[in-house]
Amino acid sequence: xxxxxxxxxxxxxxxxxxxxxxxxxxxxxxxxxxxxxxxxxxxxxxxxxxxxxxxxxxxxxxxxxxxxxxxxxxxxxxxxxxxxxxxxxxxxxxxxxxxxxxxxxxxxxxxxxxxxxxxxxxxxxxxxxxxxxxxxxxxxxxxxxxxxxxxxxxxxxxxxxxxxxxxxxxxxxxxxxxxxxxxxxxxxxxxxxxxxxxxxxxxxxxxxxxxxxxxxxxxxxxxxxxxxxxxxxxxxxxxxxxxxxxxxxxxxxxxxxxxxxxxxxxxxxxx
Numbered sequence: 001x002x003x004x005x006x007x008x009x010x011x012x013x014x015x016x017x018x019x020x021x022x023x024x025x026x027x028x029x030x031x032x033x034x035x036x037x038x039x040x041x042x043x044x045x046x047x048x049x050x051x052x053x054x055x056x057x058x059x060x061x062x063x064x065x066x067x068x069x070x071x072x073x074x075x076x077x078x079x080x081x082x083x084x085x086x087x088x089x090x091x092x093x094x095x096x097x098x099x100x101x102x103x104x105x106x107x108x109x110x111x112x113x114x115x116x117x118x119x120x121x122x123x124x125x126x127x128x129x130x131x132x133x134x135x136x137x138x139x140x141x142x143x144x145x146x147x148x149x150x151x152x153x154x155x156x157x158x159x160x161x162x163x164x165x166x167x168x169x170x171x172x173x174x175x176x177x178x179x180x181x182x183x184x185x186x187x188x189x190x191x192x193x194x195x196x197x198x199x200x201x202x203x204x205x206x207x208x209x210x211x212x213x214x215x216x217x218x219x220x221x222x223x224x225x226x227x228x229x230x231x232x233x234x235x236x237x238x239x240x241x242x243x244x245x246x247x248x249x250x251x252x253x254x255x256x257x258x259x260x261x262x263x264x265x266x267x268x269x270x271x
Contacts, residue, residue, distance in 0.1 A: 031083040032116035032160070035076060037063035038106040038148070039094035039121040042167075046096055047247040048256050056096060060256055062263040063119040064090040072259045075119060075267060091115065099125045100141050103148035111155030118152060118159055119266070121236070123166040123219070127212045128192035132204050135194055135211050142218045149226050161229045162270045165216045165237040169195050170209045172252060175243055182251035191252050212237075232269035239265050 037043045043063055044056035059067040065074035076090040091113045093106040103122050110118055122145075126136035136144075152161055173195055176182035186196045194200075195208045216237055223229040245258035254262055 028083050028085045031079060031086070033083065033085045034089035034091070034113065034115045035064065035079065035086065035117040035119070036091040036110035036113055036115040037061065037094050037119045037121075038103055038110060039063070039119070040098040040125055041094075041096035042124060042254060042262075043094035043119070043121050044092060044096055045254075045256075045259055047249040047253045048259060049249070058092045058094075060259055061092055061094075062254070062259045062266065063094075063121070064092045065259070065263075066090055071256060072263055074259075074263050075117075075270070078263075078267060079117075089115075094121075097125060098122065100136060100144040100148070103144060104151050107148045107151035108155070111151060115156060116159050117271075118156075118161045120148075120161055120163045121166075121266075122148075123215045124169070126215060127166060127169055127194065127208060128196075129194045130190065131197075132194050132200075132207050132211075135208070136215075138211070138214050138218060141215055142222060145218060145222050149222060149229065153226055153228065157228065159228060160271045161223075161226070162232065162266065163219050163223045163229055164232045164266050164269070165219060165234045166212055167239070167241070168209070168237050169212055170205060171241060172196060172246065173205060175241075175246065176251050179251070185251050189250065191250060196252075230269075230271055232266060235265050235269040236262065 043061055044058050045060040046056050048057045048060045049055060059065055060070055060072055062072060062074055064076045065072050066076055079086050091110065093109045095102065100122050126141055129135050152159065169192065183198055185191065195205055216234055220231045223231040241258060245254055245261055247253045247255045
């Protein structure tokens with residue numbers, strides 16, 4: 001059964017139970033009246049169109065997307081079904097190309113918006129760089145993530161925060177490394193060369209994946225230090241996506257189907 005066919009009353013009951021775990025963050029019937037997304041081009045739904053290489057389509061975002069005709073069924077739309085007061089209070093503060101170093105700035109923006117719920121998906125661009133040697137260090141990643149969480153904890157202490165794991169980037173290589181089109185796009189547009197360059201060895205890719213895993217461990221450990229924060233238990237990292245989940249434009253970002261599945265997986269792991 002399509003998620004869009006679930007009766008609104010069922011959605012309402014599930015939402016109230018879920019967000020009651022942190023009732024101080026709620027404003028209407030146990031649900032947030034506003035939300036914001038912190039992240040990068042995944043959260044701005046880049047390349048979910050057909051001929052928009054590099055283009056953002058936030059209306060299709062897994063987090064704050066608001067296209068009622070879309071298949072995505074974002075966190076915002078799920079909340080809106082049960083709490084009309086959140087209408088038009090969905091702020092997408094994510095930015096293409098953002099790294100964890102940019103997260104504190106996005107958190108400050110979210111604080112000014114008075115949000116009560118935050119989704120946080122960041123780190124893909126700390127893994128996906130020009131080479132394995134230019135990835136963000138684990139130490140810096142930890143400090144940068146903690147700085148962003150400190151901003152949220154100080155500025156919006158009652159807001160709930162969902163931190164999602166970074167997707168398993170190596171899956172892209174496994175899906176497409178024999179596809180000439182994908183190889184051409186990755187090489188021409190220098191997409192995630194730390195993992196996706198055909199000049200990499202197996203050892204190079206293993207090194208990058210271990211950094212991917214280390215970053216997720218940082219997200220888990222730091223999140224646990226904040227009572228308002230919930231980690232997804234590596235649900236996103238463990239999700240085995242298929243070609244239908246990947247944009248046919250850049251063979252990297254989630255397609256609309258990918259955004260839909262990302263919304264489903266993260267919602268199931270949320271508050």
